[in-house]
Amino acid sequence: MTMSTDMEKLIGPRVPADEFKENRARYMIPTLLFAAAAIMIVVSMFLPYWSLTLHAPQYPQGLTVVAFVNDLEGDIAEIDGLNHYIGMRPLGEAAQFEKQVSIYGIVGVSLLILAAIFVHNRWAALLALPGLGLPIFFLLDLQFWLANFGQNLDPTAPLSSSVKPFIPPALGVGKIAQFRTEAQPEIGLWLAFGASALILVGLYFHRRAYKPLVEAQQK
Amino acid sequence: MRKFFTILLLAVMVASITAACGGGDDATPTPAALNVEGGLPATAMEIAAARGLTPDDIAAALKTYTPSGKMDEYMLFLSGGHSGNVIAAGVPSMRILKNIAVFTPESWQGYGFGSKETEAVLDAGNVGDVKIRMGDTHHPALSETDGDYDGQYLFINDKTNARVAVIDLRDFETKQIVKDPLLISAHGSTFVTPNTEYVVQGSQYNTPLGWEYAPISEYKDKYRGTITFWKFDRSKGRIIPEESFAVEVPPYWQDLCDAGKRASDGWAFCNSFNAEMYTGGVEQGNPPFEAGVSQRDTDYLHLVNWKKAEEAINAGKFETIKGMKVLRIPTAVAEGVLYLAPEPKSPHGVDVSPDGKYIVVAGKLDPHVTVYSIDKIQQAIDGKQWTLDEFGIPILDFDAVMMAQVELGLGPLHTQFDDRGYAYTSLFLDSAVARWKLGGDDPNGYVLVEKTPVQYNIGHIAAAEGDTVNPDGKYLVALNKWAVDRFPRVGPLLPQNIQLLDISGDQMKVIYDMPMGIGEPHYAQMIKMDKLSPWDVYPEVGWDPIAQAPAEHATKAGEERIIRNGNQVEIYMTVIRSRLNPEHVELKKGDHVAWHITNLETAKDATHGFQLGGYNISLSIEPGETTSFEFEAVNDGTFAYFCTEFCSALHLEMMGYMFVEP
Numbered sequence: 001m002t003m004s005t006d007m008e009k010l011i012g013p014r015v016p017a018d019e020f021k022e023n024r025a026r027y028m029i030p031t032l033l034f035a036a037a038a039i040m041i042v043v044s045m046f047l048p049y050w051s052l053t054l055h056a057p058q059y060p061q062g063l064t065v066v067a068f069v070n071d072l073e074g075d076i077a078e079i080d081g082l083n084h085y086i087g088m089r090p091l092g093e094a095a096q097f098e099k100q101v102s103i104y105g106i107v108g109v110s111l112l113i114l115a116a117i118f119v120h121n122r123w124a125a126l127l128a129l130p131g132l133g134l135p136i137f138f139l140l141d142l143q144f145w146l147a148n149f150g151q152n153l154d155p156t157a158p159l160s161s162s163v164k165p166f167i168p169p170a171l172g173v174g175k176i177a178q179f180r181t182e183a184q185p186e187i188g189l190w191l192a193f194g195a196s197a198l199i200l201v202g203l204y205f206h207r208r209a210y211k212p213l214v215e216a217q218q219k
Numbered sequence: 220m221r222k223f224f225t226i227l228l229l230a231v232m233v234a235s236i237t238a239a240c241g242g243g244d245d246a247t248p249t250p251a252a253l254n255v256e257g258g259l260p261a262t263a264m265e266i267a268a269a270r271g272l273t274p275d276d277i278a279a280a281l282k283t284y285t286p287s288g289k290m291d292e293y294m295l296f297l298s299g300g301h302s303g304n305v306i307a308a309g310v311p312s313m314r315i316l317k318n319i320a321v322f323t324p325e326s327w328q329g330y331g332f333g334s335k336e337t338e339a340v341l342d343a344g345n346v347g348d349v350k351i352r353m354g355d356t357h358h359p360a361l362s363e364t365d366g367d368y369d370g371q372y373l374f375i376n377d378k379t380n381a382r383v384a385v386i387d388l389r390d391f392e393t394k395q396i397v398k399d400p401l402l403i404s405a406h407g408s409t410f411v412t413p414n415t416e417y418v419v420q421g422s423q424y425n426t427p428l429g430w431e432y433a434p435i436s437e438y439k440d441k442y443r444g445t446i447t448f449w450k451f452d453r454s455k456g457r458i459i460p461e462e463s464f465a466v467e468v469p470p471y472w473q474d475l476c477d478a479g480k481r482a483s484d485g486w487a488f489c490n491s492f493n494a495e496m497y498t499g500g501v502e503q504g505n506p507p508f509e510a511g512v513s514q515r516d517t518d519y520l521h522l523v524n525w526k527k528a529e530e531a532i533n534a535g536k537f538e539t540i541k542g543m544k545v546l547r548i549p550t551a552v553a554e555g556v557l558y559l560a561p562e563p564k565s566p567h568g569v570d571v572s573p574d575g576k577y578i579v580v581a582g583k584l585d586p587h588v589t590v591y592s593i594d595k596i597q598q599a600i601d602g603k604q605w606t607l608d609e610f611g612i613p614i615l616d617f618d619a620v621m622m623a624q625v626e627l628g629l630g631p632l633h634t635q636f637d638d639r640g641y642a643y644t645s646l647f648l649d650s651a652v653a654r655w656k657l658g659g660d661d662p663n664g665y666v667l668v669e670k671t672p673v674q675y676n677i678g679h680i681a682a683a684e685g686d687t688v689n690p691d692g693k694y695l696v697a698l699n700k701w702a703v704d705r706f707p708r709v710g711p712l713l714p715q716n717i718q719l720l721d722i723s724g725d726q727m728k729v730i731y732d733m734p735m736g737i738g739e740p741h742y743a744q745m746i747k748m749d750k751l752s753p754w755d756v757y758p759e760v761g762w763d764p765i766a767q768a769p770a771e772h773a774t775k776a777g778e779e780r781i782i783r784n785g786n787q788v789e790i791y792m793t794v795i796r797s798r799l800n801p802e803h804v805e806l807k808k809g810d811h812v813a814w815h816i817t818n819l820e821t822a823k824d825a826t827h828g829f830q831l832g833g834y835n836i837s838l839s840i841e842p843g844e845t846t847s848f849e850f851e852a853v854n855d856g857t858f859a860y861f862c863t864e865f866c867s868a869l870h871l872e873m874m875g876y877m878f879v880e881p
Contacts, residue, residue, distance in 0.1 A: 075822075077821045077822075078821065078822045081795060081796055081820070081822070085797075085868075085869070158797070158869055158872075
């Protein structure tokens, strides 16, 4: 009984069986919202998060980089080839650590969200926080690398005198030499944002469901 | 409550997906097409008036003008005549798209200017020790499946040296040249059997087989022609000479051929124009050839049953002459392979109707086309309605095999078909195209419908898929030999005039004149554009386009190197915008140099050229391609090599030095 009490202090009170039977929906809503968020985040790993399309007269179809959490796809060879003129490093060198750990990280984030289902006090919010912040973290990290690459150009590159260091925007329209760049979120990132929304809503219902139990416990 | 949750989740998902898919695309809007119900806009009418355009001219302009970025409906493959190449053009725009080097070296494509792979293709067409670097391309043939173009390969012959080339339509480049070991020249090719089992080639000016020496007095005894059946292996993309065979025929000077299809599948047909076996000698007071070969009223349509010939060859009933399996005349007759049928004298084209039931022979010196029926031919064979020629070959009774004769006009040369039961025949002397009705098994159903003048001296014609089992109609191209007054003056050597006709309506209309200033097209093939699916770049970096496989000497980025072994120097170079690597090559006079270049590019159109001044080297290295060349460093000095395709803003910087130490 002592064990159980200590445990309940940590992860919050358990719902009495008859209360659960009586108000099933009240307790299931946060559970389902968190579970859906976790699933969406896991699914998003397999989908593109972000894309950058470069438009120029001689590339009528445009050149595209598509970012997954652990990979870059698209016209990388051609873009790298062009980037050497301005002295930008190959795109594959960006965010190598992030790309290596991203899969484990995202699985971890999802597990934490699932864990929040079983935690019925305010610690649940802490567990859900990484999931909530995932898309924002992705965009911030992306902007960091874009700035890092745009700012650190090889001064001996052929076009170093005409193209000065720059910061490509992580979202929206930019301009570099004859290229107009269009950066936009892709389905994976939208899923991550969707998961954030579900987590927020989930936290509201979570608080509504368990706060009375926590207060009862504290009495 | 559960329902609420489900709806919420769905709403979020849908919102995400819509947002993700909706973003981006705000490219420049395409201007809407004009609504011309009220007639052409005033500006257009002003232009037409200022240029003196007739309503027909305006219609022709509207039918052919192809705005920037819009694609043509058909691809036209024209033989380039004695320029030795093939020209690809778009229909209806008639814009030239590519000049495909075949029998003649071409420096833009790096064909025959050092590249080992293309030199080997050209050398396979050498005659003995003589390097042959010219050709006279006549009749292109697209590969077929079930009698329809399949867009995979194009074959083309060289009349002058009796050769056939294979062009792979994945990259529009020549992969193989084969030399007929029996014939020194051959006109009647290329024509493919319905599944491209064989490429048919008929001889023309007969000589002893293998063109051995024999005086003209031995003409009847020793001079012979052949109908050659080149075996094609589609998976290898190559003609297999060892599996090919020839059917020996008399020295009647064979002309054009065609392969049977559907009802006549298994047969090949070739005309001839010297049944007289006249041997000339105008300098000795004899009538010239032109008179001597035109004395008799009839020549012979040759009918070759190639399926029976194949059986006879497989049964070992052949002689091997100069490495080619030959079915001799007596064997061919005994095996039911070879028959003749009289035809009005000196015809030119023989063309099989789409259903394969009728064979149309164009009279040339006779104002008719003569139509034969494959059923009647078969009945005549079964009924042995024949006499024998002096070589013992059955000559089928003309009346037994002939279905109809249609008087079209002067100089009928060559026939094509459309999808409405019409045939089209070029009239050389009349300078016109005749449209006439195929009458099936009713001889009275064969009637001339109309004629349209063309400018001038029309040779072959090519209708849209007009020699297949499913012709499209729509367009017909007239390949006119003379332009005379059609184009601005460019000195005494004039372009030919390739005219496009709209044959979709009740009246044929000439809608475009295309001056051909880079060759003399004889015949063409017109294929629906969507049947072609060429590569944009080679499938992988380090590709050998001749072998269509990864190249032996492919070089990856970072593996560039120069290896010296005594006086043997091996150079592994890469090219990418905008550098050649290495940029310094140090040689000693007398070195033997093998130089391999890989284009690392993967972008469409990122071709690099390579030329080495003073050593006659010119290469075209398309994205992904690896090519090699070898030379003896016979001249010492300091040389420059560089990229020759203006590939980038730093193209001029894309160079290197080759030092040859004395």
